[in-house]
Amino acid sequence: MAEMNNKLDNGTLSEIKSLLWGNDLKDEVFSRWTQGFVFGSDERTALVQYEGGPCAVIAPVQGFVVKNALFGDKPCKDHTQLSENESLDLLVQALCDILVLISTNGYSVISLEEEEEPENNKSQSELSTESADCNKIDMDQSEAGQSSCKRSKLHVDQNVFHSRLRCTKCESEASVRKCLRENISAFTGPSGVLLYLYSIVLTKGIEQIRNEVEDPGEPLIHGLFGHGTQSLINLLITGKAVTNVWDNDKDISGLKLQGVSRRSCIGFLSYMEHLRYCEVGWNLKNPKYPIWLIGSETHLTVLFSKDTNLIINETAQSVARKIFQRFDPEGNGFIATVLLGDLLEALDLVSEKEYVDIMVSKLDAESLGIITQNSFFEEFYPGETTPLIPKRFKLYHYNGIARSCLGNTVQYAEGEAVLHDEIEVQLVTDTSPIKLCLLTKWPTIELQWKNDHIPSMN
Incomplete structure (x- = not known):
């Protein structure tokens, strides 16, 4: 059962904007978030990201796409040979998975109201130009993976966007999946990431998010740089918008700080832990599937393996x-x-x-x-033993920004990982950020990337 296309009242809209963007949503930041969920043609399960910022949503969705492609009910035998419909099915399931994870009472799916007939105060030539611009951005996004992964710089007016938002309420997982599938063109279209972000906020609940974040006055998206906060990242991979990445809650000088209380489907590793700016706990380092978001100072990428023996089950x-x-x-x-x-x-x-x-x-x-x-x-608990994990395994790295990838195409970088029995004193030749980041999970890891190309985390 779905309750269709209700307009958001001004109060709710104002609260969403304040929660996400703060009091000053800059056009440049909003523009960078204005893109759809688009797969590149070079890697049929890899989403393309055009500008910095929306990785806080795109990367978690990418992680769930990989989960369903490799470990779903019908795992892909060859992800390079997927049809367009098969890729879209993976996307729909990923979008649905996250909404189910965060839902507290039903689901909200945000869409855009259909554009009205031409207004009398606009000339026909102006309307034709607008229509052509909208068609151009759709064409650029659909062809994103075929060449340079660039898009039109069409300005999207944030006020017009917010005035056209509509909400469909769904009561069950089956109904929200059906709603997402029927409206998937909206999520692959020019505003798809934003529509999904707003769906996330309303499904979780504005007040509930504020109760979970450490500082309710801090927006979920950085006002100047447009990067999503750790609270937003945690919301999408754990279901809770907590600010910290350690296990459970901590009492720091009488102040209770919330951490991650349970294992997530998709994990998280951080280069900032190597720099000792944070502590990533067991729950995020040991997810239910061998898939991890990788956080640099400014960007999110995805690391995964097909080897389920890497999963350390709880004892x-x-x-x-x-x-x-x-x-x-x-x-x-x-x-x-x-x-x-x-x-x-x-x-x-x-x-x-x-x-x-x-x-x-x-x-x-x-x-x-x-x-x-x-x-x-x-x-x-005498005689506790450390679970055995493979000493050699393949890893794959995803970066959605084409200019950060080999050949300027969004493709998975493949690497061979070896875990040594002990940490040896030796000449360190690989001090790449990704190696230093992975050492926080596997302290004895050595990596050899295909074509000797070390993937970028930025």
């Missing part, structure tokens, strides 16, 4: 470590002795007072008032 020990971290939010490596009973209860272990007292005398024999993480796990 009783790994779950226990995450719960222990809740009681040690500052990462000190210990908890207060008085919290032992609560920790045991949270782990569904014996937590009666008599038993807790016995464990306290054993784990805090010197009455220091603390219990270390190592002593706790030696007592309750």
